[in-house]
Amino acid sequence: MNIKPNFDKINRENTIYMVIMLAGGLFISYYNFLIGAVFIAISGIIFYLNFRKSESKKREWLKYVEELSLNMDKTAKKSIKYLPIPMCVIEFNGKIVMHNDKFSEIVGNNRLLDRDLEDIVGEIDLNKALNDENEMYSEIEYKNKKYNIVYRVIKNKTDSDIEYMMVLYWLDNTKYLDLKQKFINEKTVIGIIEVDGYEEVLKSADEENRPLITADIERVLSTFETESKAALKRISKEKFFLVMNREELKKIESNKFEILDKIRHIEHTNTLPVTISMGLGIDGETINDNFKMAIGALDLALGRGGDQVVVKTKDNFSFYGGKSKAVEKKTKVKSRLIGHALREIINQSEKILIMGHRYPDMDAMGAAVGIYDLCKACGKEANVVLEVANDSIDIFAKKVKKDSYYKGIYINHETAIEECDEDTLVIVLDTHRPNFTECPKLLDISNKVVVIDHHRRGVEFISDTVLLFHEIYVSSTCEMVTELIQYMDENIKINKITAEGLLAGINLDTKNFAFKTGVRTFEAASYLRKIGADTVEVKKLFNADISDFTTKAEIIQNTKIINNRICIGYTSSEIDNVNVIIAKAADELLNIRQVEASFVLGQKDDRVFISARSLGDINVHVMMEKLGGGGHIDIAGAQLKNVSLKKAYNMVHEIIEEFLEEDK
Structure with missing residues (x-):
């Protein structure tokens, strides 16, 4: 390694030596002037010759350094020019101030200086490097090739200012990315x-x-x-x-x-x-x-x-x-098998908790009371978990509470959580989604969960069940529970109010036997009627106040028909049973000529409820699933939390527009 000599240090040392020799000559002259004068003269000659030699070496070194710098400058320029990686240097306004031959090759032009980089290669994001002196990366496709651009900001200090430049290295990743895509394609x-x-x-x-x-x-x-x-x-x-x-x-x-x-x-x-x-x-x-x-x-x-x-x-x-309705299965073998299995599980359980979904309707509550009665017929005590009885089940819930047969049937969330342990049997009805249940925490505590549901399956599902009865072709959960009661044991008897609750649930989900009704639906209804269900009492469970009729009228007035096929309406009235009213209104809107599907929205507290209905050609389940809801191909719904009614309306409107665009 060559090290630059320190000429200033050498000169200082020579001066010190000369002063020492001069002092020695003067000292000698004091005793012998002639010898002293000769000594001083010889010392001066030596100093002069040494100084000349030092200056000569200094001039030679400076010349060597100048030639070396010139050669290094030429070498650096040639290195950049012949760098095997495309490279260019630009100002922050995008003007090219320097580039190498490889960059000219990929562009196909040698005259690139002072031209705007974006005019040559298209839009390229350079802004993210403005405040970062580290290496940055971005990807760009240019002339059927894929490049990974590595760029770095260079800061040059001058006497008067600081200049910023950006160096861009263009790494050709085409072969790698093509190989990666080939690997993905061949999975x-x-x-x-x-x-x-x-x-x-x-x-x-x-x-x-x-x-x-x-x-x-x-x-x-x-x-x-x-x-x-x-x-x-x-x-x-x-x-x-x-x-x-x-x-x-x-x-x-x-x-x-x-x-x-x-x-x-x-x-x-x-x-x-x-x-x-x-x-x-x-x-x-x-x-x-x-x-x-x-x-x-x-x-x-x-x-x-x-x-x-x-x-x-x-x-x-x-x-x-998912355009076709599920085909009804005529055989009841599965119901018999599930019925026998459920009876065994009930008989082996000391504590039994029954729950439906949040904001339960008559299908969930009728089925819950049906399972309660079934447990009672097996000699087991059970409880239905219910925090608040909403308007859709209020009449039925009060009727049940008044009857001594159902004493202590309902318990709230807090009591249910206290009583539940890992051996408690938890029976979930009319939903298969854990977050939609009346009390989701029970699912975390218990290791014995039974699910009985008829809704189309969503991505979210209660896993690790000891028994799953999931039949999407069935009209309602009440129909499923009725079949379980029929085929579990011939000697099982259920209460008249229970039978009316089950029939009410079937009425609700079939819209009075108009939708999703099969042979087995009528057989279940016939069985319930035979054991004492009064159809007039069932009808009373759905009696409404005058305010319900005025709200329904408001919804119809606010209804908009899209493309003569789908209508969407809403109510701004915040009433307790808004979820029930919008469901009834959605049913009513299907009576409009040419309308194939209806969507109605209503708000209560911090939730927006959406009720969707279809005549079967439009899959409203898939549409509601996009909002986190679900249901069936012709009956579905969703709940949106912490969303305004206006925003929810626009979300549903967009989903309808997407469907119509895809259905062209």
């Missing part, structure tokens, strides 16, 4: 396809046409296999195993899974439509993870009514289809 997707209600569909067709239905299903699926470059294998009479890659999945997703429509068009005298449900798993750590996610996705698709595809990743779900 394995595992799928399971199930023909919905396969046996029921075949039985609905003439016997000679049943092989044609099976052949058409296989033909459509085989075509799907070929077009999507997938591998499809039949694993049972109604199930298929599917393997494909993610790139093909994206293409199918962009077409909204047209296979759902193609399958639905299969007709060979079958009175029930042919539909399929598909669960797809992707992005798992292993193939087995994808398989497990596919199973979960298929369960979710079936729990939402079938005729749809659910794509599940580690963090998200995507839904496609």
Whole structure:
């Protein structure tokens, strides 16, 4: 390593030596003038020669430094010019003040000085580097190549000011990103396809046409296999195993899974439509993870009514289809099995707590009292968890409290939490979403949870149940409980008020047997009527005040019809039973000619309630799910907390507009 000599230090040392020699010469001259004079003269000559030599070395060093600086400057410039990475230097106004040959190559132009960088490569974000002297990164696509730009602010101090420049290094990431995309595209997707209600569909067709239905299903699926470059294998009479890659999945997703429509068009005298449900798993750590996610996705698709595809990743779900109503199953075998299993669980439990959803309606409360009566028939005491009886159940709740048969039936949240332990049986009715239950904390305490529900399954679901009775084709939870009572034990007798509550719940969810009503619905109603349910008393449970009629009139007056298909209305009146009134108003609006769906909003305290109804062609469940709600294809709802009525109205309006745009 070359080190610069310290010439000032050398000169100081020479001066000191000269002074010492001069002093010595004077001292000698004091005793012998001649010898002293000769000594001083020789010392002067030595000093002069040494000084000349030092000056000569200084001039040589300065010349060497100047030549070295010149060479280094040339080397630095050549290094930048021939740097294998594209590089440019710009001012903060975007003007290019310097660039190398590689940058000229990617731009395809050598005359770039003093030109604006954005005029050449398009919009580029440089602002984030203004107050940061560290290296910053951004990505840009230019001329079909993808660059990762590394840029750094350079501060140059001058005598009068400070100049700022920005150096940009263009790292070509095209090959890496293309390889990454290829890896993503080739990820394995595992799928399971199930023909919905396969046996029921075949039985609905003439016997000679049943092989044609099976052949058409296989033909459509085989075509799907070929077009999507997938591998499809039949694993049972109604199930298929599917393997494909993610790139093909994206293409199918962009077409909204047209296979759902193609399958639905299969007709060979079958009175029930042919539909399929598909669960797809992707992005798992292993193939087995994808398989497990596919199973979960298929369960979710079936729990939402079938005729749809659910794509599940580690963090998200995507839904496609869901245009058909669930097909009613004629067999009651499952109800019998669930009934026997529930009786065993009840008999093994010392403490039983029953609850529905928040702001319970007659379906939730009728079912809760039905299960209470069932537990009582099994010789077990139970309680229904209810904090406040809202207007929709107030008449029924008061009727129950007055009857000594139901003494002590209702307990509040605080009491329920105190009594609940890990062995307490908690029966959840008319909801499967933990946060929608009357008292969610009970689910955290108990290890024995039973869920009985008929709503289409959402992403949020009560897990780890000891017994799950989830049938989305059933009209109401009260119908499900009625069947359990029928088939649990022939000797079970229930109270007349219980029967009326169950019938009221069926009336409510079927809109007096107009919606979602099957053969089994009438059979359940017939059974309840036979054991003493009075239809007049049931009707009294739904009696309304005059204020309810005026609120309903206000909603109708505020109603707006969109595209002659969907109407949306609201009430600004804050009344206690606003959720009941908007539900009735939504039903009324479906009587308007050409209207296929209705949405009505109302506010109470810090919540906005939304009630949605459809004649079946529009899936209001999917639309309400976007707001955190759910329900059925033709009856759904949602609750928005800490949102103004105006904002909620605009949110629903946007969802309607999105649906109409997609449905074109």
